[in-house]
Amino acid sequence: MKITEHIAQAKDTLISFEVLPPLKGKSINSIYEHLDPLMEFKPSWINVTYHRSESMFKKKTDGTFEKVEVRKRPGTVGICAAIMNHYQVDAVPHIICGGFNMRETEDALIDLNFLGIDNVLALRGDAPKNEASFSPEPGGNNYAIDLLKQVTNLNNGIYLDEDIQNGGKTDFCIGVAGYPEKHFEAPNPEIDLRYLKEKVDAGAHYIMTQMFFDNQKFFAFVEACRAAGITAPIIPGLKPLTSKKQLSVLPRIFHVDIPTELSNEIMKCKTDAECEQVGAEWLVQQSKELKQFGVPVLHYYTLGKPSIIHQVVQKVI
Numbered sequence: 668m669k670i671t672e673h674i675a676q677a678k679d680t681l682i683s684f685e686v687l688p689p690l691k692g693k694s695i696n697s698i699y700e701h702l703d704p705l706m707e708f709k710p711s712w713i714n715v716t717y718h719r720s721e722s723m724f725k726k727k728t729d730g731t732f733e734k735v736e737v738r739k740r741p742g743t744v745g746i747c748a749a750i751m752n753h754y755q756v757d758a759v760p761h762i763i764c765g766g767f768n769m770r771e772t773e774d775a776l777i778d779l780n781f782l783g784i785d786n787v788l789a790l791r792g793d794a795p796k797n798e799a800s801f802s803p804e805p806g807g808n809n810y811a812i813d814l815l816k817q818v819t820n821l822n823n824g825i826y827l828d829e830d831i832q833n834g835g836k837t838d839f840c841i842g843v844a845g846y847p848e849k850h851f852e853a854p855n856p857e858i859d860l861r862y863l864k865e866k867v868d869a870g871a872h873y874i875m876t877q878m879f880f881d882n883q884k885f886f887a888f889v890e891a892c893r894a895a896g897i898t899a900p901i902i903p904g905l906k907p908l909t910s911k912k913q914l915s916v917l918p919r920i921f922h923v924d925i926p927t928e929l930s931n932e933i934m935k936c937k938t939d940a941e942c943e944q945v946g947a948e949w950l951v952q953q954s955k956e957l958k959q960f961g962v963p964v965l966h967y968y969t970l971g972k973p974s975i976i977h978q979v980v981q982k983v984i
């Protein structure tokens with residue numbers, strides 16, 4: 668079922684989760700072990716992230732090094748199919764521009780359609796770790812809006828090869844990313860919002876946000892979106908802060924602010940377990956306030972911490 672249908676039919680705030688594919692070599696059971704405890708909350712869907720390959724230097728037998736492309740977390744499409752089969756719940760794959768040309772993307776979308784997947788979250792992706800800025804593959808999509816337009820074209824039966832006219836159309840519900848604290852490359856929030864509106868005007872059905880720890884930033888973002896004429900549902904992405912290290916890591920990697928009140932509480936903690944309790948309680952309060960605000964869905968990034976998410980959701984629903 669489409670995300671927009673889930674939202675339209677909901678009688679209460681929905682819950683959804685996001686998982687990362689396990690590191691290469693791990694079994695699908697690691698995903699089930701991660702999700703099993705969370706299934707009691709009857710999530711409406713589960714997102715599965717996509718990870719591009721990274722360049723690595725591997726030593727050859729003659730002692731020289733060769734550059735190889737390694738995908739550390741492959742399997743997004745397979746995990747989506749496994750989740751749908753195992754739990755009878757919708758799975759939402761993330762699809763990214765980075766690392767794919769448009770033909771590869773078209774093939775992937777055809778696979779997803781054959782698997783009965785109704786939704787995709789269309790993203791640009793980031794630059795590989797060893798590169799300063801994002802650049803598309805030759806023949807690949809440059810921005811999320813270009814990928815979105817490719818999916819929309821397929822929804823209208825328009826394939827890359829114009830002579831393909833078999834009448835086959837996909838029918839994906841398409842989500843895009845939004846940033847309550849601005850995407851780090853955008854010069855200012857107004858320009859970032861302009862590009863977000865372009866994505867919605869080009870056919871995005873809903874927006875899913877980057878994590879944030881200050882609800883006021885989300886409320887201001889929603890207000891700015893509505894003032895700009897964006898009417899699509901806006902789903903908050905939520906994550907617990909679980910260690911002192913994250914006080915510096917999360918702002919650096921995800922470009923989000925940590926409120927002083929939360930960082931002060933975390934700084935007082937003596938153990939990781941205490942940090943987890945503070946982070947969980949903060950997320951409970953955030954979630955309750957967002958629910959009261961009327962968000963359609965509370966979407967939790969589970970990121971290896973399903974027990975904390977379990978603790979939080981139990982107190983929220």
Ligand code: FAD
Pocket residue numbers: 715716717718719761762763789790791792793809810811812844845850851852853858859862875876877878904
């Ligand atoms: P875009 O919408 O393309 O925006 C990128 C930047 O370009 C922004 O600064 C924007 O303001 C600007 N911009 C947009 N359109 C234009 C234009 N036409 N001309 C000029 N500038 C423009 N990454 C992954 O690799 N895998 C994942 O699974 C993944 N999941 C994510 C899930 C969520 C909910 C979020 C919020 C992010 C996720 N990311 C993921 C990270 C995401 O790929 C990065 O944040 C990336 O840097 C931007 O992606 P985007 O789709 O927002 O890009």
